[in-house]
Amino acid sequence: MSLDNDLRNALRRVPAPEGFADRVLARVHGGQTILSARGQAGLPVLHWWRGIAATFLLAAMLGGWGAHEMVERRREAAGQRAREQVLLALRITGEKLAHAERGVRHITSE
Amino acid sequence: MRRLIVFALLLFSAAALQAQRIQIDLPPGLASKAVETVDVTLDGPLLRLAARFLDGDGDERVARDMIRQLQGIYVKSYQFDDENAYDKTILDKVRAQLGPSWKRLVLVKEHGDHTEIHADMRGENVVGLLVIAAERRELTIVNLVGPIDIEKLATLEGHFGIPKHGRRDKSND
Numbered sequence: 001m002s003l004d005n006d007l008r009n010a011l012r013r014v015p016a017p018e019g020f021a022d023r024v025l026a027r028v029h030g031g032q033t034i035l036s037a038r039g040q041a042g043l044p045v046l047h048w049w050r051g052i053a054a055t056f057l058l059a060a061m062l063g064g065w066g067a068h069e070m071v072e073r074r075r076e077a078a079g080q081r082a083r084e085q086v087l088l089a090l091r092i093t094g095e096k097l098a099h100a101e102r103g104v105r106h107i108t109s110e
Numbered sequence: 111m112r113r114l115i116v117f118a119l120l121l122f123s124a125a126a127l128q129a130q131r132i133q134i135d136l137p138p139g140l141a142s143k144a145v146e147t148v149d150v151t152l153d154g155p156l157l158r159l160a161a162r163f164l165d166g167d168g169d170e171r172v173a174r175d176m177i178r179q180l181q182g183i184y185v186k187s188y189q190f191d192d193e194n195a196y197d198k199t200i201l202d203k204v205r206a207q208l209g210p211s212w213k214r215l216v217l218v219k220e221h222g223d224h225t226e227i228h229a230d231m232r233g234e235n236v237v238g239l240l241v242i243a244a245e246r247r248e249l250t251i252v253n254l255v256g257p258i259d260i261e262k263l264a265t266l267e268g269h270f271g272i273p274k275h276g277r278r279d280k281s282n283d
Binding site: 092097099 | 150152156160162163170172173176183185220223254263266
């Protein structure tokens with residue numbers, strides 16, 4: 001009979017501690033919030049404005065890089081053109097100076 | 111007031127040392143008569159840019175050293191098929207721009223060819239050079255603006271494919 005008594009004691013109704021229901025409800029609400037932030041598959045849900053901002057940032061970065069590349073390419077082309085012009089100008093100048101020098105030598109040697 | 115006078119004097123002396131660019135104004139129809147035309151206009155910023163693209167060896171090193179202090183290089187060169195394709199009086203307009211600081215260094219007249227070299231002298235310094243080579247089938251005008259090292263200029267011979275005629279002559283002597 002003592003088994004009966006033990007069972008009865010173990011399964012007897014015990015009132016919940018004070019504030020238990022409120023704490024459970026608070027946890028339940030907290031869990032729902034976490035669930036909604038992570039979505040069904042457990043992945044974080046992106047808000048639409050964050051997606052647009054990220055797209056704009058990426059576009060700005062790509063645009064900036066492209067513009068920088070274009071400016072660099074133009075500068076390189078202008079530099080090469082200027083280099084070739086300098087070499088051409090100095091070649092012509094040198095030829096004419098050498099021509100004049102030859103003329104002076106020829107005249108003085110006569 | 112004293113500061114203003116000092117500033118004005120500095121400005122005046124800077125302007126006095128400023129090299130003179132010669133405007134190479136030639137008749138517009140001249141280029142259409144030519145079979146080959148070269149027109150080079152390089153001012154200070156373009157020269158600085160070009161210097162960054164010139165190599166550190168050989169001819170390009172010579173060129174880089176040469177243009178380091180220059181403020182401008184202006185070249186017009188025309189080659190013609192026919193002799194006397196242009197009137198040599200068109201050069202008077204170019205010569206008329208030469209101020210009192212310009213001195214003629216060389217004038218060579220030979221077989222119808224005419225070469226003259228003028229230098230803009232400020233004291234001992236050459237701050238500009240004008241070369242006019244009026245040949246029967248070719249007209250070339252070169253204006254270098256800025257401090258010019260004549261010694262360096264002489265080293266052009268032997269570079270850029272220009273043969274060393276003078277030195278070869280000397281060695282043969």
